Amino acid sequence: MKEILKNNLGLKLLAFLFASLLWLIVVNIDNPVVSKTFPGIPVIVEHSELLTEQKKTYQIVDDTQIVNVTVSAKRRTLSKIKAEDLVVTADIKEMYLDSQIPLEVAIIGYEGSYESATTNPRNLQIQIEENVSRTSNITPTATGEVRDGYVLGNLQTDPETVTINGPESLVDRISKVVAEVDVSGLAEDTTLASQLVFYDEDNNIIDQTRLANNLGNFGVNVIVTLYETRRVPIHVDTSGIAVKEGHSISSVKLAPDEIEIAGSDEALNKVDSIEVPAEEFEGSIINSRTDFNIDLVKFLPDGIQLADSMANSMIVTVAIERDGTKNFELPIGSITVTNLDEDFRMSYGKTEDLEVHVRGTKDKLDGLNIERMAVIDLEEYKKAGTYTVPVQLELPEGCSLEEKVTVEVILEKKENGG
Numbered sequence: 001m002k003e004i005l006k007n008n009l010g011l012k013l014l015a016f017l018f019a020s021l022l023w024l025i026v027v028n029i030d031n032p033v034v035s036k037t038f039p040g041i042p043v044i045v046e047h048s049e050l051l052t053e054q055k056k057t058y059q060i061v062d063d064t065q066i067v068n069v070t071v072s073a074k075r076r077t078l079s080k081i082k083a084e085d086l087v088v089t090a091d092i093k094e095m096y097l098d099s100q101i102p103l104e105v106a107i108i109g110y111e112g113s114y115e116s117a118t119t120n121p122r123n124l125q126i127q128i129e130e131n132v133s134r135t136s137n138i139t140p141t142a143t144g145e146v147r148d149g150y151v152l153g154n155l156q157t158d159p160e161t162v163t164i165n166g167p168e169s170l171v172d173r174i175s176k177v178v179a180e181v182d183v184s185g186l187a188e189d190t191t192l193a194s195q196l197v198f199y200d201e202d203n204n205i206i207d208q209t210r211l212a213n214n215l216g217n218f219g220v221n222v223i224v225t226l227y228e229t230r231r232v233p234i235h236v237d238t239s240g241i242a243v244k245e246g247h248s249i250s251s252v253k254l255a256p257d258e259i260e261i262a263g264s265d266e267a268l269n270k271v272d273s274i275e276v277p278a279e280e281f282e283g284s285i286i287n288s289r290t291d292f293n294i295d296l297v298k299f300l301p302d303g304i305q306l307a308d309s310m311a312n313s314m315i316v317t318v319a320i321e322r323d324g325t326k327n328f329e330l331p332i333g334s335i336t337v338t339n340l341d342e343d344f345r346m347s348y349g350k351t352e353d354l355e356v357h358v359r360g361t362k363d364k365l366d367g368l369n370i371e372r373m374a375v376i377d378l379e380e381y382k383k384a385g386t387y388t389v390p391v392q393l394e395l396p397e398g399c400s401l402e403e404k405v406t407v408e409v410i411l412e413k414k415e416n417g418g
Contacts, residue, residue, distance in 0.1 A: 349408030
């Protein structure tokens with residue numbers, strides 16, 4: 001028996017092969033090839049300078065710059081591989097169809113130790129465009145309020161233009177370039193640093209990631225000039241207003257009658273008032289009270305501006321009276337109300353003064369005060385609504401109304417308990 005075991009080479013070989021096969025089976029059962037997907041791996045683009053040399057640029061589309069990588073390897077090997085070991089590259093040299101670049105995966109430190117590594121998607125999708133340059137003016141803007149007694153005068157950028165470089169479609173979207181600064185609390189001229197912001201025609205901010213400009217990261221400076229303020233009266237020459245025969249101007253009211261202006265000390269010291277000349281009213285022929293809307297900006301001296309650019313409008317109210325009459329303004333609040341039903345609440349449709357023309361001798365008209373004479377009688381008004389009610393004036397003997405005076409009255413039913 002011993003001799004058989006010593007001399008039977010075939011049996012020994014068969015036993016060795018069986019043991020080896022058994023070992024392979026055990027190893028593969030214990031350490032099989034498995035797969036794992038690593039999400040969110042960034043793609044590195046190589047040789048992009050090939051496009052730059054052709055004055056072209058590219059944009060990654062369809063969100064293909066982030067991919068999932070599936071790795072197949074022995075279980076023990078795969079358990080050691082981390083996401084940071086994966087490097088996914090897209091080589092511009094390998095581009096086909098002018099938009100597709102195959103993706104390659106390398107696993108650092110595990111070269112030759114894995115079965116396969118594939119990406120999803122398999123290609124990087126890019127869009128190639130011409131690279132263009134354009135020079136644009138820079139618009140300075142300010143936020144915040146300067147200190148009381150000052151207004152924002154002039155804003156100027158240094159430099160005044162910027163040259164923008166980037167994809168043609170993106171550069172063409174730029175509608176304006178803005179340099180914004182905060183002037184809160186400023187009380188003297190100063191220079192403030194600002195960064196550029198690009199806007200499209202819908203006033204949306206444009207991402208500058210794919211854009212470059214000749215100013216780099218330095219941005220621009222905005223030179224801020226402040227003006228002091230002063231209030232001055234407004235003088236109006238109404239000699240240019242013509243009235244119809246038998247009429248004359250009884251009064252002129254200005255609203256406002258003074259205005260706040262701004263400018264340098266030198267410019268302000270030359271201004272005592274704002275003058276509206278007679279020529280502004282030439283060609284006007286009136287026979288009743290008339291309001292003239294005047295744009296004060298036209299009459300500001302050189303070097304002077306309005307402290308509030310929105311306060312440029314003034315109303316000149318010219319009251320007219322007929323010869324032998326006098327024009328009175330009757331405040332709504334001076335009218336006495338009689339016979340208002342206790343179930344109603346009353347208000348006036350309009351609150352401005354009423355114009356009343358009274359005829360009489362000069363001595364009687366000069367001493368007349370109609371505010372104590374105006375009455376409305378609501379005896380006949382018993383329903384909610386809006387009514388035009390005559391105003392009764394108890395004028396002294398020898399005086400009479402030139403025309404009827406009415407006022408708009410609104411009656412509202414009181415709520416219970418009101």
